[in-house]
Amino acid sequence: MKKADCIIIGGGIAGLQASIQLGRYNHNILVIDSNQGRSTICKCYHNILGWPDGVSGEEIRRLGKQHAEKYGVHFVEDKVLSLQKLDGSFKMKTEKNEEYEAKTVFLATGLVDKLPDIENLFPCLGKNIYVCPDCDGYEVTGKKTVVLGGGNTGAHMALTLSYWSDDIVFINHEQAPVEAAIAEDLDKHNIQVIKEVISKVLLDDKEDLMGFELNSGKIIEAERGFTGFSGNKMNSELAKQAGVRLNEKNHVLVYPRTKETSVEGIWAGGDLIAHSEQVTISMGDGSQAAIWIHKRLMGEGPPDGDLV
Missing domain, CATH: 3.50.50.60 (FAD/NAD(P)-binding domain)
Structure with a gap:
């Protein structure tokens, strides 16, 4: 079984930003990414600071992965099928029959837009x-x-x-x-x-x-x-398996200050949680969660607060 200080499930915007921040803390970080979500289909974002002529989701992902790898973050292309907390750590099994264990988890599995199968869309x-x-x-x-x-x-x-x-x-x-x-x-x-x-x-x-x-x-x-179109699908199945609290629309509930969920040791960010679905906000979620994941790995307990 492969082990890490933190396993980030989802290599989109929130997951990549969290991996960069955690990598800079010199933690052992693994990103498991199934290569889906909005950032894989968007040809150009126009409202991100520093990109006045726009930038594609593909380019952000490429650069983000390159950036994270600079700090020793490891990436695996796979899909996590199960997540549970056992004996104080988190156990995962994947589509490729791999098993992983982590001290902490960051869920960044996002959503899938409901889009029709129309030629050239x-x-x-x-x-x-x-x-x-x-x-x-x-x-x-x-x-x-x-x-x-x-x-x-x-x-x-x-x-x-x-x-x-x-x-x-x-x-x-x-x-x-x-x-x-x-x-x-x-x-x-x-x-x-x-x-x-x-x-x-x-x-x-x-x-x-x-x-x-x-x-x-x-x-x-x-x-x-x-x-x-109505019916966008929240990828919150893993959160449900782990006992994380969701709202009525299947968004993961988190503490606003830390982005930690109702299950101690699991954080979430990006389109998976309830907020405006924006690249820049997802980046902030990733950084904020990573800071508090680091604190937990260093022995600091969770602060007081309410889920939102």
Whole structure:
């Protein structure tokens, strides 16, 4: 069985930042990463300090791994299937039949966006088609924008984006019902609603968005796109196994000062916990958790506080 001072489950933004901080404390750190999550699909983040021209999730992950390895952090590509606390330490088993033991654990397993299987959708994510208005609403300023989504969730996204653009079309790809009051708001904002299935995202020879082709053959031209689907999946299964408390939406509850969960010795951060889903916030979670993991490894107990 392989042992570490801390095992970080998830090599996305929060996990990488935690690994860098813990590596600088000279602890024995292992990151187990299954290579999923938002940072693997986003072609360009536009709102991160130090990257005025944007940076892809792939590039941040590459540089973050390189940075952490500089401090002796080890990485394994695998998926943790079980997590339990036994005799004061944490035992894990993985998809590749490996077994690990750690004094502390940082959960950074994130979420998986619900995205339909539409041709040419994934090459556009973070480039011309976005998932988060707080991150990328600015990118649709004054541009014809299509929201591809379903029901109330898609309608709410369209209304949110009307702050930046007066030329919004909502394609109700899932053909789910929209509440009357919300439909009225869409009408007030002159947002066109099309209740049809999208068959294809249309791209030019540079893989830039040109529009959307519907099953009927109709073409809806667009400069930008946004997704608006309900049902994003929180990767909180390991937290549940370990007895960590969750909220009603399956976000992990943590102490705000430390990011430690209800199970002593397990911390969590990033999109797995309840907050705005932002790269910069995930970085902060990783650093904050790592500082308190270090304190615990040095023998300091948890401070007082309440879960949120």
